[in-house]
Each structure stands twice: as C-alpha cells, then as structure tokens.
Amino acid sequence: MNYTEAVSLARAGEERGFGFLYQNTYKSKYYLALQYMKNEEAAKDVLQEAYIKAFSKLDALGNPEAFPGWLGTIVANTAKNMLAKNNPMLFSDVAADDENENFEYQIEDENAENQPELFYTRQETQILVHELIDALSEEQRMCILMFHIEGASISEIAAVMNCSENTVKSRLNYGRKNLKIKAEELQKKGYKLYSIAPLPLLLYLLRMDEANLAADGTLASAGELVADRIFHPISRGAASAAGQAQKTPGNGGQRAAADQARRAVSGGARTAAKAAKTGFLHTAAGKAVAIVLGLGVSGGAVFGVTQMLREEPEAVQETDEREPDPAREERSEPAEVRDAQYPDLVAGNLTKEELEFVLAYGPEEIPDGGFEDSDYTNILNAMVQTSEENGNPIEDYGVDESWRSQYSVEDVNRLFSSFTDYQFTEENDSDTEYGLNVDGDRLVFSPATINYSVSAEITSAAYTEDEMDVYYTYIYTSQSVDDPDAGIPVPTEKKAVLEPDEEGMYRIVSIEEAEQGGADDTETEQGASDRGQAQGKRTVQEVYAEVLKSIQNQEPGYEFPNAGTQITGYQYFVHDMDRDGIKELIVGAEFQDGMNGKYILYDCRAFRCSRTDTGYELEQINGSAVCASLHIASDGNGLYGQELISGGTGQIFVNRLTIQNGTLAEERVYEFTLGDSTMQQFNSENPAVQWTDISDLSDLSQ
Numbered sequence: 001m002n003y004t005e006a007v008s009l010a011r012a013g014e015e016r017g018f019g020f021l022y023q024n025t026y027k028s029k030y031y032l033a034l035q036y037m038k039n040e041e042a043a044k045d046v047l048q049e050a051y052i053k054a055f056s057k058l059d060a061l062g063n064p065e066a067f068p069g070w071l072g073t074i075v076a077n078t079a080k081n082m083l084a085k086n087n088p089m090l091f092s093d094v095a096a097d098d099e100n101e102n103f104e105y106q107i108e109d110e111n112a113e114n115q116p117e118l119f120y121t122r123q124e125t126q127i128l129v130h131e132l133i134d135a136l137s138e139e140q141r142m143c144i145l146m147f148h149i150e151g152a153s154i155s156e157i158a159a160v161m162n163c164s165e166n167t168v169k170s171r172l173n174y175g176r177k178n179l180k181i182k183a184e185e186l187q188k189k190g191y192k193l194y195s196i197a198p199l200p201l202l203l204y205l206l207r208m209d210e211a212n213l214a215a216d217g218t219l220a221s222a223g224e225l226v227a228d229r230i231f232h233p234i235s236r237g238a239a240s241a242a243g244q245a246q247k248t249p250g251n252g253g254q255r256a257a258a259d260q261a262r263r264a265v266s267g268g269a270r271t272a273a274k275a276a277k278t279g280f281l282h283t284a285a286g287k288a289v290a291i292v293l294g295l296g297v298s299g300g301a302v303f304g305v306t307q308m309l310r311e312e313p314e315a316v317q318e319t320d321e322r323e324p325d326p327a328r329e330e331r332s333e334p335a336e337v338r339d340a341q342y343p344d345l346v347a348g349n350l351t352k353e354e355l356e357f358v359l360a361y362g363p364e365e366i367p368d369g370g371f372e373d374s375d376y377t378n379i380l381n382a383m384v385q386t387s388e389e390n391g392n393p394i395e396d397y398g399v400d401e402s403w404r405s406q407y408s409v410e411d412v413n414r415l416f417s418s419f420t421d422y423q424f425t426e427e428n429d430s431d432t433e434y435g436l437n438v439d440g441d442r443l444v445f446s447p448a449t450i451n452y453s454v455s456a457e458i459t460s461a462a463y464t465e466d467e468m469d470v471y472y473t474y475i476y477t478s479q480s481v482d483d484p485d486a487g488i489p490v491p492t493e494k495k496a497v498l499e500p501d502e503e504g505m506y507r508i509v510s511i512e513e514a515e516q517g518g519a520d521d522t523e524t525e526q527g528a529s530d531r532g533q534a535q536g537k538r539t540v541q542e543v544y545a546e547v548l549k550s551i552q553n554q555e556p557g558y559e560f561p562n563a564g565t566q567i568t569g570y571q572y573f574v575h576d577m578d579r580d581g582i583k584e585l586i587v588g589a590e591f592q593d594g595m596n597g598k599y600i601l602y603d604c605r606a607f608r609c610s611r612t613d614t615g616y617e618l619e620q621i622n623g624s625a626v627c628a629s630l631h632i633a634s635d636g637n638g639l640y641g642q643e644l645i646s647g648g649t650g651q652i653f654v655n656r657l658t659i660q661n662g663t664l665a666e667e668r669v670y671e672f673t674l675g676d677s678t679m680q681q682f683n684s685e686n687p688a689v690q691w692t693d694i695s696d697l698s699d700l701s702q
Helices: 003-011 015-023 026-037 040-056 064-086 122-134 138-149 154-161 165-188 198-215 218-231 236-247 250-265 269-273 284-293 305-310 326-330 339-345 352-361 373-383 409-416 525-534 540-552 677-685
Strands: 276-279 396-399 405-408 437-439 442-444 452-463 468-478 490-500 506-513 567-575 584-592 600-612 615-620 625-627 629-632 639-644 651-660 663-673
Touching (some): 003 015, 003 064, 015 040, 026 040, 026 198, 064 154, 138 154, 138 165, 138 198, 218 339, 339 352, 352 373, 352 409, 405 409, 409 442, 540 600
Antiparallel strands (some): 452 468, 468 490, 567 584, 584 600, 600 615, 629 639, 639 651
C-alpha cells in the first residue's frame, strides 16, 4: 500500500487507510514534536491533536503522496499554537525592521556523514542535540526544523508562523548564527565538533538521535500511547459530550459533541488514563468525531490502530458489519503493559518502578473487610524506611525541631492511591505531640525500625477494560540478629490484581501467590533451563537463539543505530552483568570507524530474560554503547568498554557499562594512552571478552 491508496481508503471510511497513514508517519512526527516542545507529554499532545486535524481534513489534501510533509506542517502549526498559548509573546514578527532587506538564505552543505573522524556515542549525541537546540529561540528552532528536516518552503513556513517570508529568512539566519556561537562555546568546554559547520552538524545529530530512539523503542511506545488516546478511551468530558449530542437535535448536536470530545481527547495522558471503559469510537460522542474524521463506524465498531503498530498492515483483518457481541468483547485478549504506560493506567499515576516499590513495602494482602487505621500506620512505617538511593519515591525532609521525621504527604498519598482511597490529611491525623500528623505539605511521623528488606520485580503485566494482572517476584530478606536465615533472600512469585476505580484508574484489589507451575525459584539458571525443556517451556538458550536469529534477519527492533549501514558482522557472548543469576546476552555489531577505517568498533546491545509461568521471556535493554573492546569487570560490576577517541593521540576512555532501570548505562571511569603501563595493568586485571560469531550458538549453553 502507498499513500495514495491509504488516503483513498481513509476518505472512503476504510480503517486500514487510517492505520497505514498513522503507522508510517508517527515516529518521525513525534520526534519532530519532541524537538518543537522539548517535553515528552506536550509532544504527545501535539501529535494526537495533529492527527485528529489531519484525518478530519483529508479532503483538502491535493497530492496524497505528500501526506507526510502535509502532516508535518500540521504538527508544526499545532506545536506553534500550544507554545504561543503558554507564552503569548512568542512568534511575534520580530524581524519587522528587516522587511526591506532582501534576505537570501544560503543553504550550507548538509552532508556531514562524509566528514573525516565523525563519530559520537549515543550519550554524546543526546548531549549535543540538547545543547544546540537550546541555543535557539522557539521561533528559530521551528523555522530551522521545518525548513531543513521537514523540507517546508519559506512560504509554507511563513503561513504556519503567521509572519512574512523575510521574517522566516531572518530567523533562519539568526538561528544559524546562534548555533555557531554555541558551537564555539562547546569547543572551549572540550567537545570535539570536528570541522563541520554547526547547522549541518545539528542536522546530522538529529538524524542520529532519532535513529537511536527508534531503535530502543521510545518512539514506538509513544506512538502506541497516542493511538490509544485517540481511538480507545473516552474521558468524562467526552462522555458529557455524548449526552449533549443526544439532547441536541440535528447535526448541530453532533458538531457540539465532536468539539467537546475532541477537547477531551486532547487533554493528555492523565485525562486519557481516567477514561471510562467504553472505547472512544463506540460512544455517541465518538461517533460524532468519527463523522468529522470520515471514519467508517461499522455497527459501533472501529479498527484498532494500536494493533497495526504491532502487526504488518497486510495481516490486519477487516471488522464485520454486524453489531458487536458484548460477551465476545469481554473475552478480548489482554494487552501487555509497556513500561511507559504505567503512569497512564495505575491509580496515583505510578511509574513501573513506583508500583514495584508499593508491591514491596505496601500491603502484603488486601483485607476483605478493608484496612484498619493501624494497617495504614504499619504500611507507612515500612514505606518510609528505605533510603531514596534505594528507590524510595517518598521525599524525606529530614527532622523537625523535636527530631521527628518529616515526609512529603503528597508522595505518600500518591503511593497509597494505588491500593486504597484513604489519604492522610490534617482532618484525620492524630493532633498529638508524638502521633502521626499532617502539617501543610509534610507528614510528621517517627517510624519504628524494621528488621527486613524487600524487593519486588514485575515480570509481566497485562490489562483488559476490567482488570490488570501484575506478576512479580517478591524477595524478602530478614535482617534480624535472632534469625538463623538472616541475610538469605527468600523469593516468592506473586500476582496483584488491579481493577478500575471510579476515575477509571487501576487500583490493587487483591494480592496472592502466583501458581509456580515450573522450576523452584532457588534453583540455578541451568537447572531451570533443563527443567523448562522437560516441561516444554521456553529456556534462556531458546530465547537468546531467537534474538540472534532476529538480528541476522535484520528484523525491526533489533537495529544497531551507531553502526548504521556499515556493519561487517555480528559477535556475541553471555555474561551476568547485573548479578541476578541469569546471564545477559551482549551482541556487538562490527563496523569500521570513521577514521579511514583503521579500527574495528562494536556497537553493543544487551538483552536479558525474566522468569515467567511459561518459562523465560525476553526483556530488551534500551540503548547501546560503542566500544573498541569489551572487558569483564574484575569487581563483578558490569563490563568495561574501551572507547577509542583519537587515532592520532592514542587517547582511550574506559566506560563502565551497567544495566540501570532497563537501560544500558555508561559511566566514564578511566583514561589511558594506547600501550602505556596503566592500560596494560588494566587489561591484565580485567580480561577481554571472548566473542563468538552469531552463527555459532554453542556459547549460549555456557
């Protein structure tokens, strides 16, 4: 399918057309919105409003093959309006004094890839993008991105920005000058910018940054969230619009409902997360918007765009014309909860890490008769024990003049929202000198010391309209001096069931032990794999073999962005980087460096497994790291990656590679000169990894 066919289908109300248009454009448009707004949630708001506008105006598109550029103009216009709403002084015709000058905007050579020695790590790319982008005003940034990235003409930019063409040229010129000033500042700080002019360098870095975000799934995750907002949940505002549409006769009622529903849908992630159970396009207000969008609503049903983000368009089945069977809808397959979705789903807008904290230090069970006041105190006592360095999301304000501990009442109440509607307030505190008291934004409380530590790691989570099931490993470690097993972790597989509260957010209603159905949690990785094979469950070796096959087939999601198209081969090895008893798979894509191809580098990605009821499942680790060589850290903490900075000086940086919050993190720890004694000592103490060719799976069994 091409854009012409997709636009034709969409104009005729065919859902596949809308799916194709969204699927093939949302990543690049979200990245642009992200650069316009410099805020992830604001960028998502821009993206969803832009698609609603575009879908409602498809009849105005003259050349369907120009849909991406046309949509880009709508994204830019939407971003401009949002920025101007927050700051009315923006986008004024600041270049009015230059109107009589004949500006000729000269385009620099943008082919930065051909420059010698051009190479940046992912982290360096992100830093430089932010530094250079921040050097531009809002107006200059939008003009440069529209002109150089979207390919919009001067006249098109002027129409979007509501200014003269000379003003656009002026902003482009001044933006380029500001980039030059910032580049000079960065060079003085030690950043190597090679010999590339600042504007072409920025454009190159933007392309690299977008490729990195596409490879680690960030763009895809944002796209799925926006699609869910547009096509599935309906907020209370839209529900009200549905009632208004029924009360108001004629098409005027539909238009009013559509307008109100449109405003409701564009309210952002938090509004969408508080949605009613009904799908957005299944409601009266949703159907009104569907009329505006030209969507074919067949018997109240509509095609799921988020499904298309996970499948090839050819695999999509048409919906039938009959009324949907409610019982069949209730039996629909649960959707996997992605990490970025937790704040939009869980009461209190908890992140995945915060929900894990609640599962660790919150209630061990949800009582049938509800919690007693003493239960709330005991739960609070456990929650405030761990330090912020260990992941406690409750801000600690220290002690007051009476040496009583003080904590953020907002943080506490937000965490409590995930399992109860009870909130700590000045109206229900003790009002005694040594009791639990709320004083403004602070909760004053003197906790009793606990003699245990707990951790919880979510292994899988899925949700339907009525329920979310979260499976996690609960590890309890006693620290009591009287306990002969003190210091020995005791893992338990558990399941938390969450149901929507009155605002549509999922709240924990029960906690129970999950059925084991497999290997004992205390057995070794090899023993679990052997037993998994005997029981027909997926083993670590099988999971990693599938990863290597996907890499060889160059499947989406398995790209190596830093190596790009220069890959000459793939190598791998297995090593327990995070010391959890399960080895990670590290794959390196070989490519030649940019310095006349003198050195072989590896663009390295890590993959790991988590244990589930069906065996082992893959967990992709975000990010990648470029190394000239990798070494096993002798202290057991991750890996060391040697990064060749300059072929002329022989300068080498050594980064420690660890897995933090699902991301491959780099921290610079050493600096050597090629061949000196300190480097030789480092290499002898930290052995180089033994790579295995990707076609040889024998290393997976080690």
